[in-house]
């Protein structure tokens with residue numbers, strides 16, 4: 027069966043952070059329709075086991091398949107690192123995660139071959155960023171640091187708070203001492219701390235945002251499979267984006283409206299455990 031090119035792209039995350047990936051897809055692929063699922067009832071994924079993340083991801087993929095999506099983006103670093111290689115074998119749809127595009131960009135960016143990675147505990151434990159980078163260029167040294175406090179700080183809206191900056195200085199101290207020139211923001215929430223992180227790492231270090239790279243990877247994937255959506259008229263944007271969450275959608279809507287270019291029109295709660 028050939029996929030319908032005008033079908034939506036499914037995007038999912040453990041919660042709200044994946045909206046940073048949605049934002050990049052909207053900017054870079056403005057004709058595409060999207061169905062977003064945020065697992066707000068079960069967030070965070072960052073400290074959960076691999077088996078749990080695989081089970082959650084499988085349920086969400088089944089839900090997205092029911093929405094007739096033409097492709098899936100795993101907009102969560104932790105799920106990309108721990109579950110993507112398992113779930114991709116079980117479905118017949120193009121699917122991509124955020125880790126591979128982010129790792130690729132960091133390899134192209136570094137000059138001194140010293141890359142830092144900040145992410146959740148699960149992503150760091152998986153070692154996937156390290157593995158992908160060193161498989162491509164074994165001369166690169168990778169320095170990793172789990173930053174578990176960043177997600178709750180961003181969810182609280184403390185993106186510019188001095189407390190968050192102090193936390194960032196502590197987390198990044200060791201990486202900076204290792205003379206990195208490139209830093210992967212390997213968690214969906216971290217691009218929302220970009221300004222603060224830039225202040226902490228200084229001019230010498232380039233920040234890599236896997237969300238942006240993932241939108242570019244999606245573009246290539248859709249092009250290769252001849253799956254680009256037909257051009258749509260300006261003004262039709264907001265109606266083509268549908269949002270689902272596993273917990274109440276009120277907080278979801280507030281957060282989303284702060285970071286997305288279009289206000290949310292359609293959002294619904296889903297009982298994801300039944301999938």
Ligand code: DGL
Nearest residue numbers: 040070071072103104214
């Ligand atoms: N979305 C997760 C990630 O990118 C961060 C939040 C969580 O721990 O669930 O790794």
